Amino acid sequence: MNEGESRVDVTRENEGTGAMTEEPTTADHDDAVAGGDVPAPAVVLELDRLNVFYGDFHAVRDVSLPIHEHEITALIGPSGCGKSTVLRCFNRMNDLIETARVEGAVNYHGVDLYAPDIDPVQVRRHIGMVFQKPNPFPKSIYDNIAYGPRIGGFSGNLDDLVEESLTRAALFDEVKDKLQESAFALSGGQQQRLCIARAIATSPDVVLMDEPCSALDPIATLRIEELMQELKDDYTIVIVTHNMQQAARVSDRTAFFNVQVGETGQRTGHLVEYDETGKIFTNPGERATEEYITGRFG
Amino acid sequence: MALTDTSPQTMDLTGDPKRLAREARVRRVFLAASVISIVVSVAIILSLVGEAWNFLTKIELGDLNENGWFPRRGRFQILALIVHTLVISAIAMAVAAPLGLGAAIYLSEYARPNVRRVLKPSLEVLAGIPSVVLGFFALTFITPNVVKNLFSSASQSNFLAAGIAVGVLIVPLVASVSEDAMRAVPTAMREASYGLGAKRWHTSLRVVVPAAISGIVAAMILAVSRAIGETMIVALAAGTNGIMTLSPLDGGLTMTGAMAQLAIGSDQVAGAVAAFQSLFFVGLVLFFMTFALNVLSERVVRRFRNKY
Incomplete structure (x- = not known):
């Protein structure tokens, strides 16, 4: 990876959100992945032998995985395989857990996000997150969207930014007459789209989604999936999902994680296979992947 | 009560009167505990109101x-x-x-x-x-x-x-x-x-x-x-x-x-x-x-x- 001009500054002292300038990643990444015929897009994020521990518990072992620009990458696997843990390493959300410890590197445009001078606050302004359960703030719809830009010192026209974010999240038409009403008045699906709008209001580069549809009904799920397709033109999306059909429908690449039970009963997750989604679902390279996607376990 | 006869027709499913009486007694004890605290509060308020009224009638409101x-x-x-x-x-x-x-x-x-x-x-x-x-x-x-x-x-x-x-x-x-x-x-x-x-x-x-x-x-x-x-x-x-x-x-x-x-x-x-x-x-x-x-x-x- 080129360490020079493509380096994104996520160190401390960096100013607020602002729109991040999309510098092209100049590195022509060695496509370590068994890719398709077309060359894979540039790598935005890359895990390099990532290991995660919670205290003595080894949660994730030796995961290496590239995330490509303007693609949707799905992380799938049975419960406890560490896929959410891996997702939370991309924006250092694991820092919030007192006992969590991360080894290995998470490279973002060539910068190791776990280097000592990296400020997780800056990281999260570039790499946004949508959670499993819709979690709007107990504030108005407007203030929910405006929260991120406000704390980031946004100086432009906030009204326009709120409208644009809601429009991009395909929610504006439904809420334009009640922007000052509580976000709790919205339905679950609307709340989740609000959370997506809130995440993109800070102009992130990457949006992480941790089972974003698991609390939604099928129609709301479909809307979110359509939205993800629209958003990938502007953002790089990584989604954790329990729903294999969802991974097959929306993602470009799929990483299958499995869990290994050690001698002491420890359940450690690891990456089994990572490939283009079509290949994972039609012609997986590993037996465990095939058994999982055909519903034999998980 | 025929204890040996366990055929469904004659099985006695009514409660033991002693046990029912005990339940009722326990219930009354707890009821009393909650009522007493209310009664005490009310008594305090009444005595306050009564004496305060006495006071107000004894003095000129001015x-x-x-x-x-x-x-x-x-x-x-x-x-x-x-x-x-x-x-x-x-x-x-x-x-x-x-x-x-x-x-x-x-x-x-x-x-x-x-x-x-x-x-x-x-x-x-x-x-x-x-x-x-x-x-x-x-x-x-x-x-x-x-x-x-x-x-x-x-x-x-x-x-x-x-x-x-x-x-x-x-x-x-x-x-x-x-x-x-x-x-x-x-x-x-x-x-x-x-x-x-x-x-x-x-x-x-x-x-x-x-x-x-x-x-x-x-x-x-x-x-x-x-x-x-x-x-x-x-x-x-x-x-x-x-x-x-x-x-x-x-x-x-x-x-x-x-x-x-x-x-x-x-x-x-x-x-x-x-x-x-x-x-x-x-x-x-x-x-x-x-x-x-x-x-x-x-x-x-x-x-x-x-x-x-």
Whole structure:
């Protein structure tokens, strides 16, 4: 990876959100992945032998995985395989857990996000997150969207930014007459789209989604999936999902994680296979992947 | 009852009368426990109301507007007592609100678990200090070393010293109730904020505190009600002046202070026209004030309760 001009500054002292300038990643990444015929897009994020521990518990072992620009990458696997843990390493959300410890590197445009001078606050302004359960703030719809830009010192026209974010999240038409009403008045699906709008209001580069549809009904799920397709033109999306059909429908690449039970009963997750989604679902390279996607376990 | 015959037709499914009677007895014991506390409360209110009525019929209503609170001279300016009480409460809240809320934010949002394990019990120790000790502390330490250092004109007994001591007394209450409210805010709310690149103080002040606002306001109201009812500190440190004053550097009788004085010295004032009964009148006013605050805090909690 080129360490020079493509380096994104996520160190401390960096100013607020602002729109991040999309510098092209100049590195022509060695496509370590068994890719398709077309060359894979540039790598935005890359895990390099990532290991995660919670205290003595080894949660994730030796995961290496590239995330490509303007693609949707799905992380799938049975419960406890560490896929959410891996997702939370991309924006250092694991820092919030007192006992969590991360080894290995998470490279973002060539910068190791776990280097000592990296400020997780800056990281999260570039790499946004949508959670499993819709979690709007107990504030108005407007203030929910405006929260991120406000704390980031946004100086432009906030009204326009709120409208644009809601429009991009395909929610504006439904809420334009009640922007000052509580976000709790919205339905679950609307709340989740609000959370997506809130995440993109800070102009992130990457949006992480941790089972974003698991609390939604099928129609709301479909809307979110359509939205993800629209958003990938502007953002790089990584989604954790329990729903294999969802991974097959929306993602470009799929990483299958499995869990290994050690001698002491420890359940450690690891990456089994990572490939283009079509290949994972039609012609997986590993037996465990095939058994999982055909519903034999998980 | 044929115990050997277990055929379904004759099986006896009615309850054992002894057991049923025992159930009923136990139920009556618990009922009594709850009823007695209500009866006692009602009895207290009735005696307050009765004696207060006696008092009001004995005096001229104009006496309530006489200058100052001097029950033995027939001057019952209740307003002076109320004003003094509010001055003390305001000073106490000026101390307790920022300290208590700050401590709550620290405990809930910043402190590592092992720090909290030490800090929280220490805060509760503060709540265990008898108020007579704090009153003495106000009189012998806060007044000479703090108040008089800052304001040399302050009287020996003054609202400022008493208010600070009452504030110290209610810090643990504010801190503990506010902290409970903040810890009840779901982690998902904090994650949403951190996920947007918020710093810890943003998350604390702009997400957690607003989300817990009902509990925090309730804590403040309870603290005011506690400050209004606090007796020993004001009796020791706020003085016995019955003339209405708004200056924190002067001293004066509060509602509780006046009651304590009357109650302790009742043998001496028994002969005075209505001095003794005035105690019940002040008590009734005090009761209504704290009762109204408690109702208000209930309302606030319900009004602002968030379903998250």
